[in-house]
Amino acid sequence: xxxxxxxxxxxxxxxxxxxxxxxxxxxxxxxxxxxxxxxxxxxxxxxxxxxxxxxxxxxxxxxxxxxxxxxxxxxxxxxxxxxxxxxxxxxxxxxxxxxxxxxxxxxxxxxxxxxxxxxxxxxxxxxxxxxxxxxxxxxxxxxxxxxxxxxxxxxxxxxxxxxxxxxxxxxxxxxxxxxxxxxxxxxxxxxxxxxxxxxxxxxxxxxxxxx
Amino acid sequence: xxxxxxxxxxxxxxxxxxxxxxxxxxxxxxxxxxxxxxxxxxxxxxxxxxxxxxxxxxxxxxxxxxxxxxxxxxxxxxxxxxxxxxxxxxxxxxxxxxxxxxxxxxxxxxxxxxxxxxxxxxxxxxxxxxxxxxxxxxxxxxxxxxxxxxxxxxxxxxxxxxxxxxxxxxxxxxxxxxxxxxxxxxxxxxxxxxxxxxxxxxxxxxxxxxx
DNA sequence: GGTGCGTGCAAGTGGACACTTGCACGCAGC
DNA sequence: GCTGCGTGCAAGTGTCCACTTGCACGCACC
Numbered sequence: 001x002x003x004x005x006x007x008x009x010x011x012x013x014x015x016x017x018x019x020x021x022x023x024x025x026x027x028x029x030x031x032x033x034x035x036x037x038x039x040x041x042x043x044x045x046x047x048x049x050x051x052x053x054x055x056x057x058x059x060x061x062x063x064x065x066x067x068x069x070x071x072x073x074x075x076x077x078x079x080x081x082x083x084x085x086x087x088x089x090x091x092x093x094x095x096x097x098x099x100x101x102x103x104x105x106x107x108x109x110x111x112x113x114x115x116x117x118x119x120x121x122x123x124x125x126x127x128x129x130x131x132x133x134x135x136x137x138x139x140x141x142x143x144x145x146x147x148x149x150x151x152x153x154x155x156x157x158x159x160x161x162x163x164x165x166x167x168x169x170x171x172x173x174x175x176x177x178x179x180x181x182x183x184x185x186x187x188x189x190x191x192x193x194x195x196x197x198x199x200x201x202x203x204x205x206x207x208x209x210x211x
Numbered sequence: 212x213x214x215x216x217x218x219x220x221x222x223x224x225x226x227x228x229x230x231x232x233x234x235x236x237x238x239x240x241x242x243x244x245x246x247x248x249x250x251x252x253x254x255x256x257x258x259x260x261x262x263x264x265x266x267x268x269x270x271x272x273x274x275x276x277x278x279x280x281x282x283x284x285x286x287x288x289x290x291x292x293x294x295x296x297x298x299x300x301x302x303x304x305x306x307x308x309x310x311x312x313x314x315x316x317x318x319x320x321x322x323x324x325x326x327x328x329x330x331x332x333x334x335x336x337x338x339x340x341x342x343x344x345x346x347x348x349x350x351x352x353x354x355x356x357x358x359x360x361x362x363x364x365x366x367x368x369x370x371x372x373x374x375x376x377x378x379x380x381x382x383x384x385x386x387x388x389x390x391x392x393x394x395x396x397x398x399x400x401x402x403x404x405x406x407x408x409x410x411x412x413x414x415x416x417x418x419x420x421x422x
Numbered sequence: 423g424g425t426g427c428g429t430g431c432a433a434g435t436g437g438a439c440a441c442t443t444g445c446a447c448g449c450a451g452c
Numbered sequence: 453g454c455t456g457c458g459t460g461c462a463a464g465t466g467t468c469c470a471c472t473t474g475c476a477c478g479c480a481c482c
Binding site: 003034035037038041 | 428429430431
Binding site: 423424425426427428429430431432433434435436437438439440441442443444445446447448449450451452 | 456464
C-alpha cells in the first residue's frame with residue numbers, strides 16, 4: 001500500500017538477485033509496479049534508494065539467543081545454530097551480493113558486518129560462561145572456537161545450494177553435527193541420550209557423498 | 212609479451228575488482244595496455260573473454276596436500292590449513308565475485324566449486340584414515356568435521372579483512388587454532404610439546420578483541 | 423467546487439556500453 | 453620489394469542506463 005515501502009521492498013529483492021549494477025531503476029520500478037519516475041521522486045537517485053533498501057535488510061537480526069545460564073549446552077547450541085543457519089540461508093543472495101560489493105561500495109553494505117560480529121561475540125561469551133563454570137576442559141581458545149563454529153554455519157548457508165555434496169546431510173542435521181563437534185573440541189561432555197553419537201554417520205544416500 | 216595472455220590476465224584482474232557488469236571492455240583493454248578493438252579480435256565478445264579468464268583462475272589449485280600416512284596430525288593439518296588459508300585469502304576478491312555471479316551466470320564460474328570440493332574430499336579422506344588407524348575417538352562424523360574445518364578456513368579467508376576483530380589473532384596462528392580444535396573434536400590426542408595449549412590464549416591486544 | 427498532492431505517462435538528454443568497420447602502419451618472411 | 457599478419461586508431465551504431473521535464477488525471481480535504 002505505502003508506495004515508499006513497496007519500492008524499498010522491490011529494490012531489496014532486485015538487488016539480491018542482480019547486485020548494484022544489475023539493479024536498474026527500470027527493473028526496480030517494474031518489480032514495485034510503479035512508474036520509474038516515481039522512484040526518483042521518492043529517493044532522488046538509485047544509489048540512495050539501494051543504500052536505504054540494503055540497510056533495511058541488514059537491520060533484521062537473527063532472533064534466537066543463547067541462555068545466560070547454560071543448562072544443556074548441546075541442545076541450546078544446536079537450537080542457536082539452527083536458527084542462525086536458517087537466517088543466513090534465507091538471506092544468502094543478499095549476503096553474497098553485499099560481500100561482492102563491499103570493496104567497491106563500502107557505504108552500501110556498511111552494516112552488513114554487524115550481524116556476524118554480534119553472533120560471534122554472543123557465542124564467544126557463551127563459551128566463556130561454560131568455561132567459567134568448569135563445564136569445559138578449560139584450556140581452549142574461546143574466540144577461535146566461536147569463529148570456527150560461525151565459519152561452519154556461514155559456509156554451510158552460503159555453499160550448500162551450489163555444492164550440496166560437501167556438507168553433512170540431511171541439511172536439517174547439520175547444525176547438530178557442528179554443535180556437537182565444537183562442544184567436543186572445547187571439552188564439554190555430552191549428555192548420554194542427547195547427542196553423543198549421531199544415529200547414523202553413514203547416511204542412506206551414499207552415491208552422491210564425498211568420496 | 213603474448214597479447215592473448217596479457218588480455219586474459221588483465222580481464223581476470225578487472226573482473227576480480229569489478230565483477231562481470233563492472234568489467235567493461237574499455238577497462239580491460241586499458242588494463243592490458245591494448246586497444247579495445249584488439250580484445251574483440253581475440254575473443255569475439257566480453258562474455259567469452261571473461262569466461263576464459265575466470266576459468267584460468269579457478270584452474271589454479273591449492274598445492275599442498277595431506278600425507279597418505281598420517282604421522283603427526285597437528286603439524287600436518289596445520290600446514291595444510293595454512294596453505295589453504297593463504298590460497299583463499301589471495302583469491303578472496305575473485306571468489307567473492309564468483310559467488311555473487313554464480314546464480315545469474317552459472318556458466319561463468321562453473322569450475323569455481325571444484326577447488327572446495329577437492330579440498331573437502333581430501334580432508335575427509337584424511338580423517339577417515341586417522342579413524343581407520345584408531346587414532347581418533349572413532350564415533351565422529353568425518354564429513355561434518357571436514358565441512359566444519361573448511362568452513363572455518365573459508366570464513367576466515369573471506370571475512371578477516373572486513374571484520375578482523377571476530378577472528379583469532381594474530382592471523383598467522385589461526386590455522387593452528389582451527390586444526391587443534393577439530394582434532395580435539397574428533398578425539399585425536401595432542402602431542403605434548405607440539406600444540407596442546409596455545410602459548411597465550413589471551414593475546415597482548417585486548418582493546419579490540421571480541422567482548 | 424476548488425486546491426493540492428500523489429501518481430502515471432510520454433518524451434527526451436547525455437553518457438556509457440558492447441561491438442563493428444575501414445584504414446593505416448610496421449614488421450617478418452619470401 | 454612485395455605480401456600478410458598483428459595491431460592501433462578514428463569513427464560510428466544501436467542499445468541501455470540514470471535521470472529530467474512537462475503535463476494530465478484522480479482523489480481527498482477544505
